[in-house]
Amino acid sequence: MSAMVWHQxxxxxxxxxxxxQSAFFTFVMPVLVxxxxxxxxNGGSASSYFYGVSPLRYYVATIAALSVLGSxxxxxxxxxxxxxQNGILKRVRATPLPTWMYFVGLLAHCVLVSxxxxxxxxxxxxxxxxxxxxxxxxxxxxxxxLLGAASFCAIGVAVAALIRNAEAAPAVxxxxxxxxxxxxxTYMPIQSDTVNVxxxxxxxxxxxxxxxxxxxxxxxxxxxxxxxxxLWGVLGAIVAIRRFRxxxxxx
Amino acid sequence: xxxxxxxxGLRKSYGAVLAVRDVSFTVASGEIFALLGPxxxxxxxxxxxxxxxxxxxAGSVDVLGIDPGDRSRGRELRERIGLVLxxxxxxxxxxxxxxxxxxxxxxxxxxxxxxxxxxxxxxxxERRKVRTLSGGQKRRLDLALxxxxxxxxxxxxxxTTGFDPNARRSAWELIRRLRDTGxxxxxxxxxxxxxQQLADRVAIIADGRLVSEGTTAxxxxxxxxRARIRFAPPPDISVGELPVPARPDGDGLVTVESAEPxxxxxxLTEWALRRDCTLDQLVVERPSLEDVYLRLTxxxxxxxxxxxxxx
Ligand SMILES: Nc1ncnc2c1ncn2[C@@H]1O[C@H](COP(=O)(O)OP(=O)(O)OP(=O)(O)O)[C@@H](O)[C@H]1O
Ligand SMILES: [Mg+2]
Numbered sequence: 342m343s344a345m346v347w348h349q350x351x352x353x354x355x356x357x358x359x360x361x362q363s364a365f366f367t368f369v370m371p372v373l374v375x376x377x378x379x380x381x382x383n384g385g386s387a388s389s390y391f392y393g394v395s396p397l398r399y400y401v402a403t404i405a406a407l408s409v410l411g412s413x414x415x416x417x418x419x420x421x422x423x424x425x426q427n428g429i430l431k432r433v434r435a436t437p438l439p440t441w442m443y444f445v446g447l448l449a450h451c452v453l454v455s456x457x458x459x460x461x462x463x464x465x466x467x468x469x470x471x472x473x474x475x476x477x478x479x480x481x482x483x484x485x486x487l488l489g490a491a492s493f494c495a496i497g498v499a500v501a502a503l504i505r506n507a508e509a510a511p512a513v514x515x516x517x518x519x520x521x522x523x524x525x526x527t528y529m530p531i532q533s534d535t536v537n538v539x540x541x542x543x544x545x546x547x548x549x550x551x552x553x554x555x556x557x558x559x560x561x562x563x564x565x566x567x568x569x570x571x572l573w574g575v576l577g578a579i580v581a582i583r584r585f586r587x588x589x590x591x592x
Numbered sequence: 593x594x595x596x597x598x599x600x601g602l603r604k605s606y607g608a609v610l611a612v613r614d615v616s617f618t619v620a621s622g623e624i625f626a627l628l629g630p631x632x633x634x635x636x637x638x639x640x641x642x643x644x645x646x647x648x649x650a651g652s653v654d655v656l657g658i659d660p661g662d663r664s665r666g667r668e669l670r671e672r673i674g675l676v677l678x679x680x681x682x683x684x685x686x687x688x689x690x691x692x693x694x695x696x697x698x699x700x701x702x703x704x705x706x707x708x709x710x711x712x713x714x715x716x717x718e719r720r721k722v723r724t725l726s727g728g729q730k731r732r733l734d735l736a737l738x739x740x741x742x743x744x745x746x747x748x749x750x751x752t753t754g755f756d757p758n759a760r761r762s763a764w765e766l767i768r769r770l771r772d773t774g775x776x777x778x779x780x781x782x783x784x785x786x787x788q789q790l791a792d793r794v795a796i797i798a799d800g801r802l803v804s805e806g807t808t809a810x811x812x813x814x815x816x817x818r819a820r821i822r823f824a825p826p827p828d829i830s831v832g833e834l835p836v837p838a839r840p841d842g843d844g845l846v847t848v849e850s851a852e853p854x855x856x857x858x859x860l861t862e863w864a865l866r867r868d869c870t871l872d873q874l875v876v877e878r879p880s881l882e883d884v885y886l887r888l889t890x891x892x893x894x895x896x897x898x899x900x901x902x903x
Pocket of ligand 1: 590591592606609610611629630631632633634635636637638678
């Protein structure tokens with residue numbers, strides 16, 4: 342069974358790295374962003390505006406979260422919508438490969454990409470002098486990353502299930518993500534309480550908060566945020582399971 | 593010979609569109625069976641029901657002893673069938689070899705990847721990315737994916753569309769070879785020559801109904817129809833002066849229909865030799881598969897428009 346998962350992950354990886362669009366947006370972009378922020382904020386000191394940490398330490402956490410969004414949510418929604426439209430999903434469905442195995446392979450691939458990108462972001466931060474998180478925070482960091490990756494994978498599959506037209510997929514995905522990422526404090530801390538209450542109930546901000554807590558502030562598990570994130574993951578999974586279609590032309 | 597596929601009273605509609613109405617046929621194991629019919633006749637719908645992709649509204653279907661509508665046996669069915677869908681669907685960023693190796697991993701007893709690459713004439717292109725292949729080459733890769741699992745039943749929906757004449761002939765050779773090694777093949781095509789060359793039996797579907805079924809030689813009474821002898825009459829000879837009844841064709845030729853073409857030809861040639869003249873452009877034809885196909889599918893369309901205009 343695990344041999345089959347590797348079989349799937351291997352071919353997903355090959356497809357991923359050879360597709361210039363997916364490799365750029367999911368991989369190069371976040372690394373580029375943290376490199377630029379590093380140059381902009383290098384040497385900034387801790388302030389209450391950045392929740393008591395240095396600007397770069399803040400951005401290492403939020404951009405790591407952004408990279409997980411890209412590798413899981415955006416990638417899955419676009420890839421699945423495109424594959425369905427091109428009939429590739431239907432072709433997979435014609436083989437004896439079990440459905441769950443196809444998805445396990447795909448999700449494992451996305452999680453693998455997330456972990457690699459997030460690791461690279463921490464490394465770039467390190468080069469700019471951001472300290473690597475304390476050992477005691479590693480478990481909360483890994484758990485938060487995995488839960489975030491799983492939840493955003495589920496949401497990605499759900500969005501792919503709701504999108505009809507693959508040409509529209511990148512636009513729809515970005516249209517939802519861009520304002521949400523902005524309002525959730527990924528690019529700058531948000532001071533408005535109203536906005537924070539709203540975004541706190543949506544999936545991106547809780548993920549940012551949980552990762553900030555473990556990576557920057559060293560406060561361990563943020564159970565409240567993780568709970569909200571998990572709820573969104575479950576909701577995504579329900580929509581995905583009920584609405585997912587393989588056929589480009591449904592009956 | 594036992595049946596590989598049995599279809600009885602099959603019906604399927606999409607909303608108000610009746611795509612398949614009461615279709616029945618059987619495919620014997622080890623034969624090549626072709627479904628012909630105009631665009632929108634219901635061929636792909638029928639195939640996709642047999643493949644387990646679409647649900648039927650009524651009728652019974654048996655594919656290798658399994659009901660394809662039974663999801664719990666879906667995996668068992670897919671292990672034993674192979675298919676090519678009407679639209680090409682291959683991952684753009686994998687190579688030819690990777691694409692086949694990946695799918696081979698899904699089956700218990702797949703064929704050898706390199707052997708299959710050779711069979712569909714893609715040898716030498718193993719390391720090419722799929723997106724750089726031509727349309728016909730992609731289609732051949734698609735065909736290779738259909739047979740990689742070593743299926744005992746192969747469904748091919750317009751498999752040779754977009755093939756050049758050489759590629760088409762080698763695909764026919766391949767499909768025949770598969771049949772000879774025991775694979776049953778059910779295919780659809782719009783090429784009459786393909787059906788003629790390949791199929792052991794043919795069924796014609798028009799407007800969701802099965803209008804005729806038989807061997808290519810006997811379809812629609814082809815074998816019992818009269819032969820047509822056509823030629824250019826010698827100059828200055830009117831149709832009435834010929835030794836057998838004939839009718840002018842409009843293009844300067846005359847046509848003689850005959851149930852006894854040997855006898856009729858003898859009468860004609862003897863007459864011509866005696867008068868020391870020639871029968872230019874002489875041909876003897878039977879109604880081709882295409883003639884029969886056009887008659888069977890046109891009848892249907894003509895009837896319904898006639899009915900419409902009479903009302
Ligand atoms: N998913 C669908 N939703 C709605 N109508 C459909 C769907 N698929 C097919 N149809 C309709 O059902 C009828 C039969 O279609 P089908 O694809 O089976 O025809 P076909 O014989 O394969 O035609 P072609 O030779 O053009 O491939 C057509 O009228 C078509 O418009
Ligand atoms: Mg069709």
